[in-house]
Amino acid sequence: MQGRRFWVELGVIQHEPGDAVETSPASEKKRFEAGGVRVTSGNIGTEIKWHAQTRCISSLFVVLEWLRGARAPFVLRYYVSGWFEEFYKTAGEASQRIEAIIARGDRHFPVRTFVEEVEPVKTVLAPLLVDALNAKDHVDDYSVDCVYNRMASRFDVLRVGKKSLIARVYGDVESSHPRQTIGSYSDAVSAGYREVLESGKPRTDHVLAALRFPNNSVYWVPYHRLILPKHGNASVDGVKVISQFGKIGFKVI
Numbered sequence: 595m596q597g598r599r600f601w602v603e604l605g606v607i608q609h610e611p612g613d614a615v616e617t618s619p620a621s622e623k624k625r626f627e628a629g630g631v632r633v634t635s636g637n638i639g640t641e642i643k644w645h646a647q648t649r650c651i652s653s654l655f656v657v658l659e660w661l662r663g664a665r666a667p668f669v670l671r672y673y674v675s676g677w678f679e680e681f682y683k684t685a686g687e688a689s690q691r692i693e694a695i696i697a698r699g700d701r702h703f704p705v706r707t708f709v710e711e712v713e714p715v716k717t718v719l720a721p722l723l724v725d726a727l728n729a730k731d732h733v734d735d736y737s738v739d740c741v742y743n744r745m746a747s748r749f750d751v752l753r754v755g756k757k758s759l760i761a762r763v764y765g766d767v768e769s770s771h772p773r774q775t776i777g778s779y780s781d782a783v784s785a786g787y788r789e790v791l792e793s794g795k796p797r798t799d800h801v802l803a804a805l806r807f808p809n810n811s812v813y814w815v816p817y818h819r820l821i822l823p824k825h826g827n828a829s830v831d832g833v834k835v836i837s838q839f840g841k842i843g844f845k846v847i
Contacts, residue, residue, distance in 0.1 A: 602631045605652030607660070620792050623747065626673070627785075631657055640664045642688070643671040646695060654696055661685045661692075670695075677747075706804040707782040710844050714798040714820070720838035723820040727796060733836055739824065741832035742791060749784050752832065759817065759837040764808060787833045790821045797821045800842035816842040 601608040603625070622632070629649035634641045642657060644650050661668075668688035670680045672695065682688040716724050726733040738760055739753040754761055783803070790797050798820050805815050818840040824832045 598636065599632070599634045601625060602633065602653035602656050603629065604649075605656055607656060619744070619747075620788060623788070629653065633657060633660070635665055637665075639667045639669065640688075641669040641671065642692070645673040647674060651696060654692055658689050658692060661689050708802045708844070708846055709782050709786060710800050710842070711786075712798055712800050712818075712843060714796070718800075718843055719798055719820075720818040720840045722838055723798060723818055723836055726820055726836050727798070727822075733834070737822075737834045737836045739832060739834050740787060742787075749787050749832065759839065763805075786819075786821055787835070790823050790833055791831055794823050794825070796823070800840075800844060801837075802842055802844075802846060816840065818842075 625632070626643070626645045627648060629645070631642065631644040631650055631653040634643075640661075642661075644654065662685055664685055666682075666684055668682045668685065670678075670682070670688060670691060672678055680691060682691060712718050714724055714727050722736065726736065733755075735755045735757040737755045738751060738758050740749040741752045742748075743750050783801070786797055786799060799818070800816070801819055802814060802816050804812055806812050816839070817837050819835055819837040822834040822836075824834050
């Protein structure tokens with residue numbers, strides 16, 4: 595859709611002068627995850643796009659006021675464990691639907707995953723991960739390969755090493771492994787993957803996550819991880835992840 599484009603962030607309209615200019619998908623994803631609402635309006639109508647489970651409420655109220663003079667028809671694209679797309683002929687219909695989504699989405703979800711980046715030294719990181727950082731060609735048995743699925747805006751598990759942490763917990767039968775890293779326990783886990791893919795540089799973390807084990811019990815699990823970039827052609831960019839149980843360097847209240 596061509597025309598005027600701007601963002602509303604934390605209840606403030608961020609104008610971008612001139613015609614709509616496409617930014618990188620990674621940059622836009624960060625703005626959506628931070629609660630930004632993107633508005634595009636042109637000769638063929640108006641599109642409003644946002645992540646419903648973020649701090650977007652104040653920005654949506656600003657959009658509701660702006661909608662009164664916007665060009666019809668209207669397309670609402672919003673993310674709630676997947677992208678939804680809805681079409682409305684009038685500003686009144688679009689406004690009523692946004693208000694309904696706000697009413698149903700104003701919830702606070704408990705944080706189940708905590709991530710903190712750490713220095714890649716053996717005093718704070720599992721020795722295997724430090725060794726792997728210096729010998730990247732010898733870690734396949736301990737690593738998990740994840741490919742970025744651009745159509746679904748998520749990372750999918752492509753290969754699981756037989757000695758990897760996930761294989762030790764879930765077994766080495768491929769069908770028993772979680773196939774998606776996003777939504778399985780927290781977007782916080784894959785946020786580091788995106789950062790590594792964008793920067794092209796390795797990253798080391800301490801992670802504390804509430805994970806559901808094969809016996810259906812949920813445990814708080816502390817572990818260390820190393821994320822390595824894996825660049826291929828336009829459709830197979832991804833990351834290689836190596837994780838090990840370990841004591842973390844932060845406390846959660």
